[in-house]
Amino acid sequence: MVKITMVISKICCIGAGYVGGPTCSVMALKCPDIQITVVDRSTERIAQWNSDKLPIYEPGLDEVVRQCRNRNLFFSTDIEKAIQEAELIFISVNTPTKTYGNGRGRAADLKYVEGCARMIAEMSQNSKIVVEKSTVPVRAAESIMHILKANHKPGVKYDILSNPEFLAEGTAVEDLLKPDRVLIGGEQTAAGQAAIEKLCWVYEHWIPKRSIITTNTWSSELSKLAANAFLAQRISSINSLSAVCEATGADVSEVARAVGLDSRIGPKFLQASVGFGGSCFQKDILNLVYICEGLNLPEVAAYWQQVIDMNDYQKTRFSQKIIECLFNTVTDKRISILGFAFKKNTGDTRETPAITVCRTLLDEGAQLNIYDPKVEPEQIIADLTHPTVTESPEHVKRAVQIFADPYDAVRGTHALVVCTEWDEFVVCHHCRRRVTSKPMADRHYQHHHHLPPHHPSSHHEPRCPVESNTVPGVPFVLFPQSLNYERIYASMMKPAYIFDGRKILPHERLQQIGFHVQTIGKRLLHQEPHPLRHGAAAVPVLHHATNGHHGPVSGTALNGDGPGTQA
Numbered sequence: 001m002v003k004i005t006m007v008i009s010k011i012c013c014i015g016a017g018y019v020g021g022p023t024c025s026v027m028a029l030k031c032p033d034i035q036i037t038v039v040d041r042s043t044e045r046i047a048q049w050n051s052d053k054l055p056i057y058e059p060g061l062d063e064v065v066r067q068c069r070n071r072n073l074f075f076s077t078d079i080e081k082a083i084q085e086a087e088l089i090f091i092s093v094n095t096p097t098k099t100y101g102n103g104r105g106r107a108a109d110l111k112y113v114e115g116c117a118r119m120i121a122e123m124s125q126n127s128k129i130v131v132e133k134s135t136v137p138v139r140a141a142e143s144i145m146h147i148l149k150a151n152h153k154p155g156v157k158y159d160i161l162s163n164p165e166f167l168a169e170g171t172a173v174e175d176l177l178k179p180d181r182v183l184i185g186g187e188q189t190a191a192g193q194a195a196i197e198k199l200c201w202v203y204e205h206w207i208p209k210r211s212i213i214t215t216n217t218w219s220s221e222l223s224k225l226a227a228n229a230f231l232a233q234r235i236s237s238i239n240s241l242s243a244v245c246e247a248t249g250a251d252v253s254e255v256a257r258a259v260g261l262d263s264r265i266g267p268k269f270l271q272a273s274v275g276f277g278g279s280c281f282q283k284d285i286l287n288l289v290y291i292c293e294g295l296n297l298p299e300v301a302a303y304w305q306q307v308i309d310m311n312d313y314q315k316t317r318f319s320q321k322i323i324e325c326l327f328n329t330v331t332d333k334r335i336s337i338l339g340f341a342f343k344k345n346t347g348d349t350r351e352t353p354a355i356t357v358c359r360t361l362l363d364e365g366a367q368l369n370i371y372d373p374k375v376e377p378e379q380i381i382a383d384l385t386h387p388t389v390t391e392s393p394e395h396v397k398r399a400v401q402i403f404a405d406p407y408d409a410v411r412g413t414h415a416l417v418v419c420t421e422w423d424e425f426v427v428c429h430h431c432r433r434r435v436t437s438k439p440m441a442d443r444h445y446q447h448h449h450h451l452p453p454h455h456p457s458s459h460h461e462p463r464c465p466v467e468s469n470t471v472p473g474v475p476f477v478l479f480p481q482s483l484n485y486e487r488i489y490a491s492m493m494k495p496a497y498i499f500d501g502r503k504i505l506p507h508e509r510l511q512q513i514g515f516h517v518q519t520i521g522k523r524l525l526h527q528e529p530h531p532l533r534h535g536a537a538a539v540p541v542l543h544h545a546t547n548g549h550h551g552p553v554s555g556t557a558l559n560g561d562g563p564g565t566q567a
């Protein structure tokens with residue numbers, strides 16, 4: 001190994017997005033001896049990074065930025081200055097799926113990465129280590145090197161490293177502080193190894209050496225695509241089984257638990273859902289498929305394509321189920337969508353499955369009330385009026401209403417659809433603890449049954465002793481808001497439907513309230529007896545009117561989920 005004679009004192013990161021911003025913030029926090037400047041050509045984005053309202057929502061990020069900003073962390077649009085001063089430059093720009101020309105709809109669009117390479121070549125006056133942080137096709141570093149070498153200047157030398165990012169949105173700060181591994185790929189030459197050592201030195205400020213692994217450049221680039229493909233494949237695998245569960249009476253959570261307890265398989269990423277979203281899984285797998293086709297490996301391409309196809313199937317299947325259960329028509333029905341982000345704890349909506357659900361319902365003539373705690377209303381409208389989603393943006397604007405309060409969103413609607421697993425949808429509205437299972441829901445209900453609903457300003461918040469005694473070690477977490485499904489039920493049209501696209505709600509409890517419940521990977525056919533109400537009948541009896549009645553009343557027993565659902 002080559003000995004390091006110089007450490008890095010100035011870093012520049014091109015791209016102040018979901019990766020560049022959090023990555024450099026945590027790096028600045030942990031490396032106070034390094035000055036880090038994050039640049040972007042978007043003046044608006046940089047202004048937001050320099051303001052009190054950051055352009056992205058990530059738990060814990062505000063605090064990190066507050067500590068480092070204008071100390072050793074800077075956000076700027078002066079790209080030239082930052083490039084010139086830096087010894088090491090991260091390229092952290094977007095690499096979306098191409099929407100034009102060769103490889104349209106599949107290949108990664110490298111025009112922004114190439115743009116960075118050209119800027120670096122033009123502006124640099126001394127040697128640089130250039131680090132691919134963006135997710136790129138395998139051998140992209142070669143193209144970057146071609147551009148840099150073709151614009152050779154005397155005395156200016158470049159080393160290219162691949163250092164893909166594995167953070168997940170919603171847990172970015174946590175992931176960056178304690179990554180499973182940091183991966184650095186470089187050329188197997190003395191100069192390449194020296195560059196690797198320097199980047200290792202930066203990470204070693206806070207990451208144990210054993211967690212920093214080094215490979216050749218191509219392995220590093222491919223490992224990033226492979227990791228995302230494996231993760232997405234697990235979701236598609238469990239989602240494929242969720243369809244089998246619904247058809248047979250198995251419960252996908254039980255299957256996932258049983259399978260995940262095999263230490264060779266492990267429990268993570270086996271949560272069945274309406275489908276995966278996010279800016280990367282689909283784009284990176286499409287890119288992998290495209291690469292395989294280019295390498296004349298059609299069988300390999302088809303194998304990975306199936307992960308995407310299964311995800312599309314799952315999103316469509318869930319959307320169609322909503323329509324079927326609502327008597328095969330949603331025309332002029334108002335439906336509330338709870339959660340629009342592609343996962344909880346982020347305001348990001350890129351490739352969110354909520355778009356597919358909303359588009360399907362809008363195409364069928366439904367009207368939508370949408371609530372998400374973190375997504376900006378303009379973003380929802382922009383997503384749903386995008387040309388790839390609708391040919392009639394004016395119709396969408398008329399049919400969609402965005403709400404800042406979930407109770408306002410559900411009022412008067414025929415159905416409620418959970419598209420994002422936000423914690424506030426699943427905490428006890430009395431004690432604000434997470435309610436995830438039927439026994440837990442029942443304990444909460446028994447304990448709080450006669451208590452008045454919690455008032456946010458109350459200093460005497462009722463605590464649930466049952467829960468705190470039965471789950472030792474579970475941290476007490478307060479959420480700013482929490483949903484009261486009895487109140488929701490009372491305000492909805494009847495029969496009131498819940499479609500839980502995340503399998504997070506306490507379904508039997510909701511059935512007890514009177515809801516018709518449908519979820520992923522579990523058949524919920526029978527309304528169960530209500531053990532907690534005086535003189536409850538063996539089967540709750542629902543009035544089958546469309547409006548006006550706020551709870552189980554005498555009438556015709558509906559033993560199932562209404563016409564149109566599978567038996």
Ligand SMILES: NC(=O)C1=CN([C@@H]2O[C@H](COP(=O)(O)OP(=O)(O)OC[C@H]3O[C@@H](n4cnc5c(N)ncnc54)[C@H](O)[C@@H]3O)[C@@H](O)[C@H]2O)C=CC1
Nearest residue numbers: 015016017018019040041042093094095112115134135165
């Ligand atoms: N979003 C995520 O959670 C993760 C993303 N990645 C990868 O990281 C890369 C970046 O992703 P995001 O941060 O989500 O993208 P983003 O779209 O949030 O941010 C990219 C930023 O780069 C800027 N930019 C583009 N070209 C530029 C140029 N020539 N000069 C200056 N600024 C320029 C854009 O204005 C934008 O602000 C992608 O390759 C993605 O696949 C990797 C891991 C996680």
Ligand SMILES: O=C(O)[C@H]1O[C@H](OP(=O)(O)OP(=O)(O)OC[C@H]2O[C@@H](n3ccc(=O)[nH]c3=O)[C@H](O)[C@@H]2O)[C@H](O)[C@@H](O)[C@@H]1O
Nearest residue numbers: 165166167168169235269270271273276277278280342343
């Ligand atoms: O390259 C990237 O962009 C990143 O992509 C994912 O991170 P992210 O997309 O932010 O979030 P995930 O937690 O992976 O969730 C992706 C989607 O899968 C869904 N999901 C996840 C897990 C699960 O068990 N079931 C499931 O449906 C989520 O709800 C979400 O819609 C990877 O987890 C990161 O390691 C990677 O760096």
